[in-house]
Amino acid sequence: MKLLDEDKIIDLSELFKIFGDSTRIKIINILLDEELCVGDIAEKISATQSAVSHQLRILKSSKLVKYRKVGNTVFYSLDDHHIKEIFEKGREHINEI
Amino acid sequence: MKLLDEDKIIDLSELFKIFGDSTRIKIINILLDEELCVGDIAEKISATQSAVSHQLRILKSSKLVKYRKVGNTVFYSLDDHHIKEIFEKGREHINEI
DNA sequence: TAAATATATGAACAATTATTCATATAGAAA
DNA sequence: TTTCTATATGAATAATTGTTCATATATTTA
Numbered sequence: 001m002k003l004l005d006e007d008k009i010i011d012l013s014e015l016f017k018i019f020g021d022s023t024r025i026k027i028i029n030i031l032l033d034e035e036l037c038v039g040d041i042a043e044k045i046s047a048t049q050s051a052v053s054h055q056l057r058i059l060k061s062s063k064l065v066k067y068r069k070v071g072n073t074v075f076y077s078l079d080d081h082h083i084k085e086i087f088e089k090g091r092e093h094i095n096e097i
Numbered sequence: 098m099k100l101l102d103e104d105k106i107i108d109l110s111e112l113f114k115i116f117g118d119s120t121r122i123k124i125i126n127i128l129l130d131e132e133l134c135v136g137d138i139a140e141k142i143s144a145t146q147s148a149v150s151h152q153l154r155i156l157k158s159s160k161l162v163k164y165r166k167v168g169n170t171v172f173y174s175l176d177d178h179h180i181k182e183i184f185e186k187g188r189e190h191i192n193e194i
Numbered sequence: 195t196a197a198a199t200a201t202a203t204g205a206a207c208a209a210t211t212a213t214t215c216a217t218a219t220a221g222a223a224a
Numbered sequence: 225t226t227t228c229t230a231t232a233t234g235a236a237t238a239a240t241t242g243t244t245c246a247t248a249t250a251t252t253t254a
Contacts, residue, residue: 003130004188009122011191012184017117021242022110029101038201051243053202072200072251082190087109089186091101093179094108118212135231148213150232169221169230 018062019086023047024055028078028087031065035077115159116183120144121152125175125184128162132174 004012018024026045030036036044042052056076059065066079078084101109115121123142127133133141139149153173156162163176175181 004126008188008191009119009126012187013117013119013122015187015191016113016122020110020114020117022106023242025106025110025113029106033100039199048244049201050203050245054242057202069251072249074201080190080193082186082193086183086186086190089179089183090109090112091105093177093183094105094112096177096179120212136229145214146231147215147233151212154232166221169219171231 015062018058018064019090021055023051024059027052027055027059027076028064028083031076031078032084032087035075037073037075039073041076112159115155115161116187118152120148121156124149124152124156124173125161125180128173128175129181129184132172134170134172136170138173 019028023045026047027041030041030044038052038056039049041047041056042049045052056065056067059076060067063079064083065076067074067076069075116125120142123144124138127138127141135149135153136146138144138153139146142149153162153164156173157164160176161180162173164171164173166172
């Protein structure tokens with residue numbers, strides 16, 4: 001396993017930084033199961049619409065979630081199978097300590 | 098796959114927060130290959146001894162690294178196989194986008 | 195067109211955090 | 225014991241960042 005160069009190091013820490021916030025983890029957690037619109041996400045995780053929208057923007061720009069628009073409703077879902085895997089590996093770790 | 102409860106959510110985001118810093122990722126990156134002492138880590142990642150020591154304390158208290166003392170030298174290595182796996186999954190993700 | 199609904203966004207504020215610098219601790223060597 | 229080396233740590237600073245509040249945008253409905 002070759003070591004990472006400086007650029008990849010930055011990219012990788014940026015990626016994990018995205019996972020390192022409880023609001024975003026909550027969003028990812030519920031999107032593991034189903035596609036949801038912004039309002040429903042906010043309700044399910046007990047956060048404001050604004051806070052969720054801000055965090056979805058971050059998740060979107062990092063390619064962790066994708067979306068589709070239906071009318072004026074926007075449905076979000078996870079974008080990449082690695083997300084589930086990273087999430088799951090983290091979960092395994094915290095379940096063992 | 099059952100959804101996480103509030104406590105696990107916090108634990109999980111705390112875990113990823115640890116990975117979300119480039120100095121710590123650099124440390125983890127070089128510890129993938131070999132056990133190293135603090136001074137060598139600092140030299141290899143071009144950071145000060147103090148900065149590395151501070152970050153090692155965080156990695157240690159999160160059970161991501163373990164250490165053994167030999168004289169006044171302290172050797173650090175990765176503590177858990179999940180660390181490599183989480184790291185590798187993240188790496189796969191950034192290599193695909 | 196006007197009102198209602200869903201989402202996005204900018205600014206401000208508070209809180210967290212990584213680094214630096216100075217120094218403390220502890221073990222090894224002289 | 226004194227000096228040197230390796231590591232740890234506390235305080236201060238600077239920078240980053242998540243939330244809130246107000247408001248903008250866009251789509252639907254009346």
